[in-house]
Amino acid sequence: MRTAVRNYFFFLWRCARIAFVGDWRYYLWMGALTVLCLLGLNAYAKQFVHGLMVTGMSDEVSWGVYIANFTFLVGVAAAAVMLVIPVYIYGIKELHDLVIFGELLAVAAILMCLGFVTVDLGRPDRFWHLIPGVGQFNFPASMLSWDVIVLNGYLLLNVHICGYLLYCRYQNKKPAKWFYIPFVFIAIVWAVSIHTVTAFLYVGLGGRPFWNSSIVGPRFLASAFTAGPAIIILALQVIRHVTDYRIPDRALLLLRNIVQVSMLINVFLLVNEVFKEFYSGNLHVASSKYLFVGLHGYHALVPWIWTAIGFNLVAMVLLVLPLSRSLGYLNLACVLSIVGIWIEKGMGLVIPGFIPTPLGEIIEYAPSLNETLISFGIWAFGLLCYTIFLRMSVPILQGTLSKANEGQPMPPAGGAAGARVPSG
């Protein structure tokens, strides 16, 4: 038992060590992210002292880019299942290891989500009021309490699955099926739940007609299953490029199918929503008007949403055409989908819900510089985490970081400066 604990801690220590080893590109990338993190931390320290006053938010628009990014990233996290399903349900074994990259992305995305909700709190010092059993947890009435449970649960599930599989690989042991397969299937359902609950956060508000619509949930899932796998497609290519870990094109094309279908559904649901809002033309159309065409001379979001719709439509056409079987076009389609959905599911969803206010006032919102720096800081933190996770897991999957070579020096980064090691 004691040696097992000792071995495990030694494993963690080696993983931590390797995060600090790499070629110059690795240091440059990590250095840049660290600088962004520190700038964000500095901006957050200002916000901590002076309050949310330093953001662009107000009583009229009381949520902004923090919650917008949070919403988008929950979708990214949920999309990890889009790699899990083909492997575990349809049994495409050769993609088995790639699931880990997807789940690690989910872990990084959830960490960013937690960061974004924390910086949005007016009293972060009272976070403990949210801890079930310690504080006062309004479960099941508040959808936010559901969100606390599903997000943290999803984080634990993914950390467990990835951590266990990687540790087994490190020890060159076969993972015990009962110890992770049930969790994999729970995580599939759970992934759907995190984005559904996040949608319900908005849908449940009867006083906000823009959100109080049953299509918000399905749209959340469709957009998540577009943007998430699109990010994974790009991430896998980056991994393939900077390490010598081999990722077959087949994996990317499988994900392309998922992005393709999800994007079609996403655009279809958008059409449904726009039709319902504008054709019936009742008083509740004000928020949609504000978003799509502007309201009483206020139209800050109009260029954004049409950019998003344009991007989504171009991406959809690219994805449907056989053209996107070539990686260049596929990547273009992925970037367009990600940006389009980030606008649409972020600012395009959160801000119009507040405009006009329940008393009919129109106050626009734009993030402040401080708020933007904090947001970039959290994104940088998430990317930093994801890079570290990959830096640890790629050599483990390749067998260059394993229990067998404990005494030996660190395996080099798989990049150009590092020695090439055949992938395992």
Add this chain to the structure above:
Amino acid sequence: MAGETNPPSSLPEPPPGAGLNRRSFLRNSAVLASGLAALAASLAPLRDLKDSTSMEQFLQKYYKELTPAEMEKVLERIAREVEREYGIRPHLRDVKPLDGVQFVYALNLTRCIGCRKCVHACVAENNLSRNPEIQYIRVLRLPHGSLDVEKAEHNYAPDQVPEKGYFYMPVQCQQCENPPCVKVCPVHATWQEADGITVIDYDWCIGCRYCTAACPYWARHFNFTKPSIPKDRLNPEMAYLSNRPRRQGVMEKCHFCLQRTRAGRYPACLEVCPTGARKFGNVLDPDSEVAQILKRKRVFIQLKEDLGTSPRFFYYFDV
């Protein structure tokens, strides 16, 4: 001379690689030190933190879990804090709801002239922040014939009120029977009391602003920074759940002046109203003015009745 250039013979040659280790140790230390310096620099704004949270404040229990003795200590602590900041010893109490009382507000839209006296009386009574400005009551100017708030003008400023062709509708917390704000709060920091008033524990709110998003009446107001009240304007008659000074990062809203109404007085907004448009009382008492209005008036409305929030705030007309 030779002795100066030769190394002392007692020192052995360093083993190969030790210099490298020392060098990498030095390099690592330099990296670590500059990293820590960068971290410290990025946290520098925290030095401006004036209103830092004491251990007592940090660990304070939830309102409903405080024993009477603990409540005494909390009230004493808050009174001390108020005195330190404003130089006035407040009369701070925890006022409980009265038995057999359900408060209801009724507002006569025929009489309201839109003078906004209620808005300012509320600010003074309830120690609302003057900068940034927080007001619990928003008076809407609506064109004749429409209750559509999207046609409302919030910033009307004529030389004289009332203006021809308009009517005025003051909106404040509607003290809903089914309050969406209470339902969504993740930490029970806001709840409905036995007399129907929805209150907030300012020492428990985490500032997530989900209640603002949920409220259909735009009644909830957030302290985006530390509220400021001129020292000579502080109202020292205060209650824990109502008008004691708030801190940065928490929610607040109208509470029917519970520090007054639970002691048998009228809300400040009612007392100041020059036209008698505002009526307030215990709806469970059949002789009360509000009970009579709800019984006799032919038309009275609840704002956004279709949402099912069932406000305890009624608007009526002289018909």
